[in-house]
Amino acid sequence: MRDFEEIEHTADRSFHVRGKSFAQLLENAARAMHSFSRIEGEGKNSAREVEVQGVDRETLLVNWLNEILYLEQRHGEIYDRFETSEVNDTHLRAKVYGRCSPGGSHIKAVTFHNLAVSETTEGFEATVVLDV
């Protein structure tokens, strides 16, 4: 089974994502979102430290992806590698790696639409809708 796949959505973009652990789900979700960026980074490599809080797994997932979008816009960078550490249901620390890309991603925001992080026999899964 693939780590993530795009789901048809009429107006926006949506993907289904899986992970053996919640931490891996978070990393795969970031990679899925990156796969929708039209822009490739170039030039100097960059790395940023990220710390995110949430009231539950779903808010943590949304806040994590939104934090990536914010950093991309703020620094004019695009990230394609994500390493989480210290993950629990309401808090994570991570490092994101990428390169320069003026303006960052074209994705506006990550939504809570029908969002539920569910536990399966293989790990965790969720479906995320992005506003583009």
Add this chain to the structure above:
Amino acid sequence: MLSKHDLVRVAENVWDIPPTFRDDMRVPARLYADGDLLEAALTDNSVVQLVNTATLPGVVRHAIAMPDIHQGYGFPIGGVVATRLPEGVISPGGVGYDINCGVRLLVSPATVDEVKPYLAELASALYANCPSGVGVHGSLRLNNNELDKVLHEGSRWMLGERYASGEDLDHTEEFGRIPGADATYVSDRARERGRNQLGTLGAGNHFIEVDQVAEVYDQSIAARLNIYQGKVAVQIHCGSRGLGHQVCEDYVGRFQKTVKDYGIKLPDRELVCAPFESTEGQQYFRAMACAANFAFANRQLLAHLIRNSFEQVLGGKLRSFRLHQVYDIAHNMAKIEEHTISGHSMRLCVHRKGATRAFGPGSSVLPDDLRDIGQPVLIPGSMGTSSYVLAGTEGAMQETFGSTCHGAGRVMSRAKAKKMVHGAELSRKLESRGIVVRAGSMSGLAEEAPEAYKDVSRVVDVVHKVGIGKKIAKLQPIAVIKG
């Protein structure tokens, strides 16, 4: 999933889903559509999303979807939901991430034939002068004090800076300033994202379009709006940029906890809301008003840059080309309005997400010079297709809280559109029809291909027939400028 059997035909092009359809519905859901548009709406989750909005606390009469309904997140795009104050809720997801995304229409006394020889040059000037694309910066660098003024005063701030005229303000919804804005409730991050984006178009479905007035349906109202067949017009479609996105994100995130505090149960977490009069509800409303004012100011500054571009290219060549503002409307917004329902006047919070205010003749909130004809309503079509000017009606006041449709409405996903349509080929096709294209991203162009949208003419015909909008004029594009 819903099927046609779950809908009750109330009248021609009017369909209801009774509250017995699902236990959590508080009111019926109403959908305006002809047969084909209804079929299209039933192919994705948009009608389920409509039903979900009928569960919001305080919702009155019915949750409404316009004929351009399509699947969104939380609310469907094309949705209108009014909650009764003081107990009703306000929902950030019912406004969306692009707060006060809207349309402005300018008209020129110059004819298409006069402008045609300079059209390519004009399109290039518009593309060069009106910054577009992702994360792009505008020419204004606002300090904190100036940004606060924009958030509180909207287009009115532009008047002092000479980027606006009194006529521009008169011909803008809410006169270009939503009351109640308080920048205290706008986060530092939202301010940071918006600070350098005033006067920028952005990407996605946003555009500047040079049009010709192709057809006039109501000569007398059109003349009052300076709209004459064969003349040149300009549409601006954009919103509050990164600032609005961040305001929505901040409050949808915060309200995840708020709904638990108030014991509000919802079928979808994107519908999170707070009682309008609660501290949280008021904070969102005041922040949303700031983002809305930012969007009015943004379209105002773009209008100024467009006027400069006209001057730059046509000055000394044409005698008269000055752009007058027909109107500026919002189609993603929550507003506090008085409406009469079953003979009783009620104060409502009207959410319009992908729907346009369409106040009828006589409305006291319209400017003196437009009051007797009703509010101008601007319906942009998909790229390369027609757009429409409508007027608000008494029917809209009676049936839809003074609301009508907002555009064509998507039928095809962006991914599918990109697979089916090649951006460069689409650009050539538009050019072969005499439409000049200036676009920053060819794949972005492909996502907005006309094939991905419903036929805007059908959408407009439905609202005209059911009487919640009156057709005034049709516009056809001659140049498209996109990020």
